[in-house]
Amino acid sequence: MAFCSVIGVTILGLFGDRVGRRWSFILFSIPTVIGWILAYFSRGFITLLLSRILNGTAAGAFSILSMIGAAEYTSPNTRAFYQSMISMVASALGMGIAHAAGVIIHWKTLSIFGMVLAILHICLPYISVESPQWLASRGRFDECQKAFRKLHGTKRSSENELRLLIKMETKKQILATETKLNNGFNKLMDALKKRYFWGLILTNCFAYTYFAFAGKVIFTNLATVILEEMTGNSDVLLYTLLVDGFVLLGTCVSGVLIKKMSVRVLLFTSGVTANLLLLVLSVCLYFKNDEKYFQWINVTLLAFYFIMANAGPYPVLDILLGELFPLEIKMYCFMLTTPILIGTIFGSILVMPMLVTAVGYHGLFFINAMVVFVCLGYFWLRLPETKGKTLQEIEVYFKTKNFDVENVINEQNKSLI
Numbered sequence: 001m002a003f004c005s006v007i008g009v010t011i012l013g014l015f016g017d018r019v020g021r022r023w024s025f026i027l028f029s030i031p032t033v034i035g036w037i038l039a040y041f042s043r044g045f046i047t048l049l050l051s052r053i054l055n056g057t058a059a060g061a062f063s064i065l066s067m068i069g070a071a072e073y074t075s076p077n078t079r080a081f082y083q084s085m086i087s088m089v090a091s092a093l094g095m096g097i098a099h100a101a102g103v104i105i106h107w108k109t110l111s112i113f114g115m116v117l118a119i120l121h122i123c124l125p126y127i128s129v130e131s132p133q134w135l136a137s138r139g140r141f142d143e144c145q146k147a148f149r150k151l152h153g154t155k156r157s158s159e160n161e162l163r164l165l166i167k168m169e170t171k172k173q174i175l176a177t178e179t180k181l182n183n184g185f186n187k188l189m190d191a192l193k194k195r196y197f198w199g200l201i202l203t204n205c206f207a208y209t210y211f212a213f214a215g216k217v218i219f220t221n222l223a224t225v226i227l228e229e230m231t232g233n234s235d236v237l238l239y240t241l242l243v244d245g246f247v248l249l250g251t252c253v254s255g256v257l258i259k260k261m262s263v264r265v266l267l268f269t270s271g272v273t274a275n276l277l278l279l280v281l282s283v284c285l286y287f288k289n290d291e292k293y294f295q296w297i298n299v300t301l302l303a304f305y306f307i308m309a310n311a312g313p314y315p316v317l318d319i320l321l322g323e324l325f326p327l328e329i330k331m332y333c334f335m336l337t338t339p340i341l342i343g344t345i346f347g348s349i350l351v352m353p354m355l356v357t358a359v360g361y362h363g364l365f366f367i368n369a370m371v372v373f374v375c376l377g378y379f380w381l382r383l384p385e386t387k388g389k390t391l392q393e394i395e396v397y398f399k400t401k402n403f404d405v406e407n408v409i410n411e412q413n414k415s416l417i
Contacts, residue, residue: 002342004053005060012061013335017184020134021069022125028061029121036114039107064334071322072133075152076161076388080258083322084315088251092310096244132162133391136169137327161390164405168392172328188332196399199382200324204337206378207317212344213371214274214309246303250310263316264385270312271376277305278369285362323386323394 008028016024035054042048070083101110132148135141145162152158176182179190191197211217257266281301288294325333355364384403386394393403 001052001056001059002346004056005063006339006342008057008060008062009064009338010335011057012064013331016061016065017134017137017331021065021072021131022128024061024065025069025125026122028058028065029118031055032058032118032121033115036111036118040111040115060338064331064338067318067322068330069131071319071391072131073151075158076390079323080263080315080319080387081255083319084251084254084258087318087322088254088310088315089248092244092248092251096248099244100241133165133327136165137172139169139173141166141170161392164390164392168396168405169327184329184332188329191326191329194399200333200398201337203378203382204321204324204333205340206375207321208337208341208344210313210317210372210375211341212348213368213375214313215348215368216309216314217345217349242303243306246306247310250307251315253307253311254315257311258315262385263319263387264383266312267316267379267383268376270308270316271372274305274308274313275369275372275376277301277308278365278372281305282362282365282369285360285365319386320383323391324398326395326399327391 012024012028019027031054035051035058038047038051038054042051066086067083070086071079074082098110101113129147129150130143132144132151135144135147144166148158148162148165152161176187180186257270261269281298284294284298284301288298352364355367359367384394384397389397389403390405392405396405397403
C-alpha cells in the first residue's frame with residue numbers, strides 16, 4: 001500500500017487540480033470499492049495483491065485530500081482543531097476499531113464494512129460545496145463567494161478573509177496572463193526557480209523525517225511486536241487494544257490542547273517532552289532487568305510516548321503540511337514530496353530490524369530521539385505561528401517573511417507600474 005500510495009498522489013497531482021476537491025474524493029472512492037470487492041471474493045494471492053494496489057492508490061490520494069480539504073474548508077481560528085480531528089482523531093478511531101475487529105472477526109467479513117464505508121465516501125461529497133479556495137484559483141469568483149458564505153457565514157472576519165482570497169487570486173491570474181503561466185505545470189516550473197519554494201520543500205522533508213524517526217508509522221504498526229519482546233508475553237488482542245487506545249487518547253488530547261495553545265508552543269512543549277520520554281525509555285532498556293515491575297515501567301514509558309507524540313507533534317505537523325504550499329501548485333508539490341515520505345518510512349521499516357539486531361531497542365530509540373531533536377531545532381528556526389492566520393497570509397509569509405497580504409499586493413502593483 002505504501003508504494004501504491006505514490007501512484008495515487010501522482011495521479012492526484014496531475015489531474016486533481018482540474019476536477020476540484022469534491023470530484024477527486026468521488027473518483028478515488030471508486031478504486032476503494034473495487035478493492036474491497038476483490039478482497040471479499042479473492043481466492044488467491046494475485047487477487048489480494050490487486051486489492052491492496054487499488055486501496056493503496058486511493059489511500060495515497062485521500063491522505064493528501066484530507067489535509068488540503070481540512071485547511072481549505074475551515075476558518076483560520078478553527079482550522080487547526082478540525083485538521084486534528086480529521087487527520088488524527090478520526091484516523092486513530094478508525095484504525096483502532098479495524099485492528100481490534102481484525103483480531104476477532106474474519107477479514108472477509110470486515111471487507112463488507114469496507115465496501116459500505118467506501119460507498120458512503122462516494123455519496124458524501126454530493127451534499128458538500130466545492131472548496132472556495134479551489135474555485136478562486138480557477139477564477140470562478142461568483143461560485144467561490146457562494147460556497148465560502150455557505151461554509152463560514154457573512155460575519156465581518158469571514159468577509160475580510162473572502163475579500164483577501166479573491167484579491168490575491170485575482171492578482172495571481174493577472175500576473176499569470178502577463179507572464180504566460182496559464183497552467184499548473186508551468187507555474188510549478190516557475191516556482192522551481194524561486195528560493196522560497198526550495199525552503200518549503202526542505203521544511204516538508206524535515207516534517208517527513210520527523211514522522212519517520214518519531215515512529216508515527218513504524219512504532220504504531222510494530223508496537224505489538226516491540227511490547228512482546230520487551231515483556232516476554234504474547235497477547236495480540238491486549239497489546240492491540242493498548243496501543244490503539246493510547247494513540248486514540250493522545251489524538252483526543254490534541255483536540256483540547258490545540259484549542260488552548262498556539263501551534264508553536266504545542267509543537268515544542270509536547271515534542272521535547274515526548275523525545276525525553278523516548279530517551280528515558282532507552283536508558284531503562286539499556287539497564288533492564290528481568291523483574292516484572294521493570295518490564296511494565298518500560299511499557300508505561302512507551303505508552304506515555306504514544307500519548308504525547310499523538311497529542312502534539314503529529315497533529316501540528318499535519319496542520320503544517322496542509323498550510324505549507326501555495327494554492328495554485330499545491331497538488332504538484334505533494335506529487336514531488338510524497339516519494340520522500342514513502343522513502344523515509346520504507347527506509348525506516350527496512351533498517352529497523354538491522355538496527356535492533358546491532359544496537360538493541362535502546363540504541364534504536366536513542367538514535368531516533370537525536371534525529372528528532374535536530375528536526376525540532378530546524379522547526380524552531382523556520383516555522384512561524386500560523387494559528388488564526390488565513391492561508392493567504394501564510395502563503396505570503398513563506399514567500400516574503402511578512403503576513404501583510406495587502407502590503408505585498410500593493411508592492412507588486414508598484415513594481416509592475
